[in-house]
Amino acid sequence: MNMKKIFKRTSLLLATALIGVTVQAQKSPQDMDRFIDALMRRMTVEEKIGQLNLPYTTNRYKHQKCEN
Numbered sequence: 106m107n108m109k110k111i112f113k114r115t116s117l118l119l120a121t122a123l124i125g126v127t128v129q130a131q132k133s134p135q136d137m138d139r140f141i142d143a144l145m146r147r148m149t150v151e152e153k154i155g156q157l158n159l160p161y162t163t164n165r166y167k168h169q170k171c172e173n
Contacts, residue, residue, distance in 0.1 A: 115155030118148065 122144055132140075145153075 111151050111155050115152050115159070118152055119156065119159070 148156075
């Protein structure tokens with residue numbers, strides 16, 4: 106399976122998970138744990154690895170002092 110295909114599947118899975126998390130937001134922590142466990146069981150190893158390779162962004166100016 107090529108990387109583009111893995112990335113597309115992983116992105117789709119992440120989007121689906123985020124929508125599910127939004128819907129699940131009003132549920133108890135135990136329900137959320139069950140949701141996450143079920144999602145992790147459905148994910149392939151390639152999808153899990155793809156999640157590790159998603160870009161990470163941060164505010165690079167967050168720790169700089171503002172001098173006026």
